Amino acid sequence: MQFSIVIPVYNVAPYLHECINSVLTQNFTDYEIILVDDGSTDNSPIICDEYAGKYSQIKVIHKTNGGLSDARNFGIRKAQGNYLMFLDSDDFWKGKNVLSEIHDIIRENNPDIIIHELSSFYDLEKIIPRKFKDEGVQKKSYDFKRDLKGLVNNDIYYATACNKVIKTSIVKENNIEFPKGKLHEDVVWCADIIHYINNYALYSNPFYYYRKEREGSLTVQIRPKNIIDLIDIISEKEPLLSKINGGLSYLSYNYYIYLNSVNLLEEKQKEKYLKKLIELDYLLDYYPKNILSFKGKIRLWFYKLFGIRHAGLIEYNIRKFLNR
Known part of the structure; x- marks a missing residue:
């Protein structure tokens, strides 16, 4: 299959339906969803099992709580798609053509990684797209090592796994995992993949809605x-x-x-x-x-x-x- 979409789940019952449904509504169907229940104590495990019972492309892993990194790593190990995507269970996608358009990019360029835009979602009245800067997109060689400095300087390559679609083989063959027990796991993972990426593509669509200021979120306050x-x-x-x-x-x-x-x-x-x-x-x-x-x-x-x-x-x- 083309895509493996890893969704770590921990006590997000109020948001989980919206998250999963945003993938199921895609008009491109060659994908699997891997729901990794990381020891949830609310209704999240029941919701995961209900979806898996209805949809053959959904797999569920129930495990003891180990944190976000551990949950993502479990999902990576089970992934069978050509490309990996990460979707946090309190976030969601907007639009039905996301996977088909990314598939078109892959078919044309066969990139090691695709970087896409995202949006900060506070509520329906406050949605802030994080768009690529025009000067960052123009005159790119799409040689990743050559362009990395420009990608960072123009706010295109930064530390989040959720705006990257990466070849599964790169991650698995080089044993790239998220660091268990550490916060800022995306800083580590996005640093570790740099060495192994040769070519890339950009997808100018802020379809990924990153939920901000959610009660209980790890990103709400500094500890x-x-x-x-x-x-x-x-x-x-x-x-x-x-x-x-x-x-x-x-x-x-x-x-x-x-x-x-x-x-x-x-x-x-x-x-x-x-x-x-x-x-x-x-x-x-x-x-x-x-x-x-x-x-x-x-x-x-x-x-x-x-x-x-x-x-x-x-x-x-x-x-x-x-x-x-």
């Missing part, structure tokens, strides 16, 4: 583990990605996120991870400035001028005061 895991990941991936043109831009994009949030950590951990941030401060020179707002450019200049320790503490205290 110490968010900060620790991300800084560890950047430190770990820096040696390899420094050898790839555009690799440091990719890391810098993620490095920039928690520069002041390290001050949320307890003192001993704070010093440890602040030291790591300072050792990697050269990454600020690689930040993709094309995607920075005016405020973002001021913030970047501020950190370069005053240094990670002092600028981070100043910003942290200002944000703390404003949030009172």
Whole structure:
């Protein structure tokens, strides 16, 4: 079959019907849906089984809770399609021609990976498409290694698995998995696949609706583990990605996120991870400035001028005061 669509499921009963139905309504039918129930305690397992009983292209895996990475990895191992897609169970697709149009791209170009647009979905009144920048799409060679820096600098290649359609063989043959037990698993996975991709294609359609600010979502608030895991990941991936043109831009994009949030950590951990941030401060020179707002450019200049320790503490205290 052409596509394996992996959907990790954990306590998302209110959203699961919309998610699954958005795939079932596609006018292209050569696909399988792999629902990975990650130890849900609500009605999600029952919903999964009901769909599997009605539709032959739906498979269900019930497993003990291991987190998002573990659930996705289970789905990858069971995948039989030529291409892998990831759809989080609180998100959904918009439109019926998505798979047929992606199939046309594959038939024409046989790319290792297809990168598509997505939309941030807050509610029916607030939907924000994250469109490709025109200058990022034009004059591309579609040689992935050659174009990576431009793809990162123009906000096309960034850390999410859900806007990428990748050859299953690349993932399986190179044992590329999501890191179990870590947050920011997409930062790791999107870094790890870079080395193995040769050619790519772009699909200009923000059909993927990424649900924002959902109660219970891991992305709603920053916790110490968010900060620790991300800084560890950047430190770990820096040696390899420094050898790839555009690799440091990719890391810098993620490095920039928690520069002041390290001050949320307890003192001993704070010093440890602040030291790591300072050792990697050269990454600020690689930040993709094309995607920075005016405020973002001021913030970047501020950190370069005053240094990670002092600028981070100043910003942290200002944000703390404003949030009172």
